[in-house]
């Protein structure tokens with residue numbers, strides 16, 4: 009069936025692949041996304057997968073945008089459905105004027121037909137049955153065949169695809185020809201039976217400069233290699249697992265001692281998250297750089313140790329790849345919902361330094377930097393990323409490293425320091441007045457600098473005491489250190505509209521791409537908006553100033569309880585009414601249209617006329 | 632409060648091979664109850680390490696939470712120590728050990744700390760064969776929280792305030808044997824002659840060396856009816872034999888009757904000599920150790936002494952092939968691949 013009005017676009021589309029989990033579709037779908045990327049076009053693929061290894065529906069949604077937008081757009085222009093299980097729902101999802109590409113080897117249930125979309129049948133199973141004898145081959149090549157058909161249907165350069173196949177099977181050259189053949193089968197079928205290309209198509213551009221396509225977790229793993237981590241303790245949990253896998257992959261390549269062939273790293277798969285973070289704390293206490301990666305349920309288990317690390321002042325690097333809540337439910341869906349749990353993790357008065365990367369490059373940079381921060385501040389640093397950034401290939405600026413960079417190991421007394429000291433060494437003495445004391449690595453000196461590490465029942469010299477005033481004094485020093493931390497953590501990224509605005513949007517992590525796109529739309533529609541990307545907690549002064557200088561401030565986040573907003577209210581003592589939450593928490597990455605809609609709704613309801621920057625300032629006194 | 636001891640030193644105090652006196656190995660004055668078994672263990676550790684001539688700063692003391700876990704304050708004051716989290720010392724010790732393989736790790740835990748809240752971590756440290764000595768100061772109760780039964784308390788054993796314990800005990804030595812511990816011993820805090828050589832052997836052993844030391848809690852579990860009190864333990868004690876630890880540098884002078892003794896040479900050349908009281912024991916056989924523990928227990932006896940050791944054990948660093956140099960001593964040069972490598976990684980991501 010062909011609709012009369014079809015969506016017409018060049019280099020602007022959302023295509024969704026509906027597959028069966030475990031059927032080998034992932035590599036074909038990745039090839040599709042990479043092909044778009046190699047045609048110089050902005051691409052943003054997102055896996056939507058079940059908590060299951062084989063048999064359940066899984067989707068892969070790819071957005072192509074000529075303008076370079078990589079947030080999720082919403083709406084499906086083309087659905088490639090290779091899963092009869094989800095077909096009815098998949099058909100419903102296609103936007104009017106869109107295309108539904110499906111395997112028509114078996115006749116389709118006519119009741120599912122829609123007359124506002126175009127159905128394109130490809131006899132994938134038939135072709136495979138005719139062509140291959142082996143069941144596994146039939147299944148694998150089916151995926152390659154639909155990629156070939158798409159090449160004809162939306163105009164992907166065939167050479168780019170063959171180049172990708174050659175890359176993929178480097179070292180297994182035998183597989184190259186059969187894969188190219190399968191792709192040709194699809195290509196030829198589509199060309200013969202349909203008017204190619206469709207009204208939605210691609211054209212080569214040079215939009216990408218030196219951009220790379222990488223998932224955030226691998227970037228974190230690589231950041232840990234560059235940042236000098238020598239020990240990782242971890243326990244598998246989606247979506248964080250590939251952080252340590254990435255670390256291991258690069259360690260195996262880059263961290264083998266040339267003389268002995270031995271490993272300049274230690275990775276221990278722990279028995280649980282309690283042990284994972286315990287190992288990290290033990291290693292850090294003993295002077296190595298160590299880290300762990302986990303997701304929400306792991307954070308819950310690590311909480312006790314995080315408290316100890318905070319009070320005993322042990323550098324600890326923890327990467328939390330957030331997902332939606334508990335282990336049954338939506339563990340394979342994305343959210344930004346561990347913010348409060350991480351910021352205040354543990355017993356007693358604790359607060360932790362958080363950093364929020366938005367891109368793979370930032371995952372790399374911030375992971376490497378987290379080790380500096382942890383050692384400089386002698387406290388846990390928790391990096392909050394999420395499934396969306398962590399597990400999806402995301403376009404990013406390339407990674408770079410300044411070869412003159414030295415690790416900032418913080419305040420550590422060496423044997424010589426101890427030897428030349430006239431005063432008694434005190435592990436928790438605030439020598440410099442910034443709240444950060446000096447530490448010694450175990451085994452530094454035969455008679456000086458040793459101490460017994462424990463929580464808080466000790467004085468400045470780490471000698472046991474339960475004296476309340478010593479406790480208070482220590483807690484005050486930790487607060488001073490918290491203030492110092494504001495100067496060390498990554499500063500926010502503030503973008504002021506051309507003429508400034510009285511409306512500001514705060515955003516962070518994976519809410520950023522969609523927020524920036526929404527701001528473009530709002531600007532186009534005459535509503536100028538300033539933005540501030542939060543990159544760390546504690547919040548530095550610039551964030552407070554940004555809030556103070558805007559009459560209406562939205563906080564965009566992907567959780568139900570406006571957790572970042574709570575932190576802002578709490579930590580910067582901001583009137584809650586001043587911060588308007590924009591919240592998405594259905595487990596899917598937030599979209600620009602959602603943010604735009606919420607902001608427009610609010611402005612309509614509040615009947616606030618946007619003011620120019622100068623008049624906003626006049627008004628601040630009335631807030 | 633803990634108190635620093637007066638530093639007055641008698642000029643004639645004996646010194647060890649490093650020129651240190653025993654004072655160099657002592658810690659703060661104990662604040663445990665007078666007569667607590669744990670204090671005797673602290674002093675055995677002090678004595679053993681002094682005699683082994685290990686520089687105190689080359690030792691890291693690791694503990695969990697409990698009266699027992701507090702004791703590292705009371706020995707080896709020149710060593711760093713870490714009073715970590717209840718039941719979680721094994722993971723902290725594992726991490727510390729990964730960071731620096733050149734130090735010696737002395738872990739001290741309690742029966743609550745190990746057999747209940749920390750059972751998971753204990754079992755996994757055993758199976759990984761982390762290179763450390765792990766002592767459980769086993770008093771059958773939770774001393775620090777005032778005497779509740781612990782999981783090592785025998786069926787029917789009565790603590791000071793309690794009813795007879797209705798639950799089956801966990802025998803940590805047996806569990807360690809089953810999980811593949813490469814050195815397993817049991818001792819009694821009141822038997823220093825046995826404990827000191829066992830500690831020496833445990834420290835010299837490469838791999839996870841476990842010693843379950845029955846250590847009465849005088850305040851909560853030393854009453855008639857308790858199977859972990861001094862009197863009961865003394866009356867029911869049996870030993871696998873006497874243990875001599877001969878450091879590598881010393882010559883072996885004693886000779887033993889054939890068949891009644893077993894000799895084990897450790898990786899560093901030291902020798903552990905077991906003069907057997909029960910010829911059925913083969914210290915290279917887990918089975919024989921497990922069977923004997925059961926046999927003695929059936930006769931209401933607590934079998935102490937060296938139970939099992941595997942001198943060729945492969946500790947965790949060897950298993951994972953980590954660098955010979957301590958990981959914490961590696962620098963940017965060893966660790967950071969530099970920008971050129973990054974450029975080629977970038978290229979592979981396009």
Ligand SMILES: Cc1ncc(C[n+]2csc(CCOP(=O)(O)OP(=O)(O)O)c2C)c(N)n1
Nearest residue numbers: 697698699717741742743744772773774775
């Ligand atoms: C998470 C946690 N739960 C409970 C406690 C309280 N607690 C402190 S010590 C202890 C038991 C210690 O028993 P054991 O390890 O046998 O040591 P002992 O005092 O008998 O030497 C408990 C339950 C704690 N510190 N942490």
Ligand code: SF4
Nearest residue numbers: 664667698774848849
């Ligand atoms: S309560 Fe028991 S275990 Fe604790 S110090 Fe006193 S005697 Fe020792």
Ligand SMILES: [Mg+2]
Nearest residue numbers: 741742770772
């Ligand atoms: Mg106890």
